Amino acid sequence: MRELQALMDRVREYGWRITRQRAIILQTLCELDRHASAEEIHERVALHRRDVDLSTVYRTLESLRDLHIISQTDLGRGCAEFEILDEPPHHHLICTRCGSIHDLGHDRFEAMTVAIHQETGFFPRFDHVPVFGVCSACRQGGRANSVEGTAVPRSVPNKEEQT
């Protein structure tokens, strides 16, 4: 389990109340070793308490994401997936043919962050990037010269209070 207490403190520092629901949801996220959908998180939360509503889960996840406590990413399952943000972050290589997912370190993105910032002034935030493409197995698997994946990654940012 991750530093649950520290996370709760952070939430509190932002002026938010620590409700039972939020504590449980945070705890669930900490116990989770990987990304999960709101629905999945809701199910796991129900193991502790069964009276936490799915909408509350959604609202809490949204808040935690806004605080950069968790990442929200769409890995291609048709729904958002959430995960406690690592320090440093990690990313994923997602094969659009077989669906396999492999981890990718942050180094490259750290370098890119610096480079982009220096050259443009824009400060990128690579929290949890899904990198779509074709894995080596699928490339060698005979389909290497076919339509190639038949998929293009797309990305979704968050709703955001805009100044």
Added chain:
Amino acid sequence: MRELQALMDRVREYGWRITRQRAIILQTLCELDRHASAEEIHERVALHRRDVDLSTVYRTLESLRDLHIISQTDLGRGCAEFEILDEPPHHHLICTRCGSIHDLGHDRFEAMTVAIHQETGFFPRFDHVPVFGVCSACRQGGRANSVEGTAVPRSVPNKEEQT
């Protein structure tokens, strides 16, 4: 207008029929100088012919995306956005505070593509990447030390026939 004819040829090469609808949608995409949602594309298509159904637009966009003729990206407007794929591709810096969008060249991603491929065997496909973060104006605009953007990028790949 882009090379509409060449694109139609590509579509045909993949064994697909060139229907009036597809031709018009392709033409509309070519005329488009930037990404647009299915709905927006549908509206522009209606300028040519008003009897093209929105579901047809969706189906066509999905197909063109599978062929890597167009990119599908979620820039944060709550819907997918489509655009003819450039060669080389271009990407975007999207400020999660003010919503501004700036272009970003492909060079960095080309380098990352090569590096990732060499080291992992995975072949990334960076067709049209939305890079979320905070623009320099917003950073300097007094909110630099606040909760910082309150948003985390997420990404979505496509449905895909998996082998």
Added chain:
DNA sequence: GTTATTGCAAAGGCTTTGCACACTT
């Protein structure tokens, strides 16, 4: 006590799907 949060239930919005008919090849 105040005010932020939650549960419940319903709505929302984008996208997908079934099916009969039409059109491309």
Added chain:
DNA sequence: AAGTGTGCAAAGCCTTTGCAATAAC
């Protein structure tokens, strides 16, 4: 002629929202 592609209409699915009741501070 054969079979893909389309229009129409309805459903799907994840996510959001309104509001009164509840609980944190």
